[in-house]
Amino acid sequence: MGAERRLRGMLMKALALVGLHPWLTCRQCVESVTELLEDELSPRARGRVLAHLERCPDCPRYLHQIEVTIALARAINPGPVSPDARAALLDAFRDRHRSPDEET
């Protein structure tokens, strides 16, 4: 599969050298990744992006890195809410719900 992919990649670049880009350039592919992930491409445009990704030795890595980037950003812990602000909100909440038989 690796060899077949390499061959297809070489064919894509050979065509590009004579001015043919039937499956997009890398630059176009990179600019299309968000529309691809958002599923907002027309079937034809989507087909061209996917065909490029099947041939290109590098763009699949870019796409994968965008996904890893999102996953890493999700791993950031948001800073804690400031204790003062939190205490004031809880007080307000408690006041609102104070009832005679409330258990704590």
Next chain:
Amino acid sequence: MADDEPIAAQGDTPPGSGDVSLLDALRRGDERAFESLIDEHTPAMLRLALLYAPTRAIAEEVVQETWLGVVRGLGSFEGRSSLRTWIFRILVNRAKSSGLAERRNVQLSTEAEDDADGGFVVDPARFDGPPRGYWSSPPNQWDELPEDWLLASETLAVVERAVEALPSGQQAVFELRDLRHWTSAEVCEALGLTETNQRVLLHRARARVRNAIEEYFDGR
């Protein structure tokens, strides 16, 4: 191989799921439920408030006022929208009453339409081929590093700084879409953006953060 891996970052929970039991708990006065609600939404609310407020202190005030509005309004909330949509609508209304909203909204769409970088998210010099338009300097292979390198606190600090450094519209869209799992329709509504502008901001934000990670691992 990298391109055979499943899309790991796309799992979504439908908006509003779990709202009913949460609402019940809040109306009963369940403090723990309220605390977890605060912890869940405050970071994103602060980012959104920062879009409108001129300073962090004012943004924090807007967030605080929003929560007080939520506490007061819980009893009359009818559940026609999801809880979080309702909360963020209160937030945006509060922010707008500061009188800065319109200017900010204009800035958001200008940010999306700004072509200062020629509209390209990766330096065009990296596509010099041959052939032209194809990678000459392909992405380095940082995504193949062991997971504990990627998740090291130093790497996450790089990611965090990159997110903080994003222009405010990109930052808000990235936060709500990718970190808080909002749908694009929800983000467009909350920020007053068109679908296209929302997507442009998301596209640029993700690319910038990726570029920052790559640069960091390049320099090591």
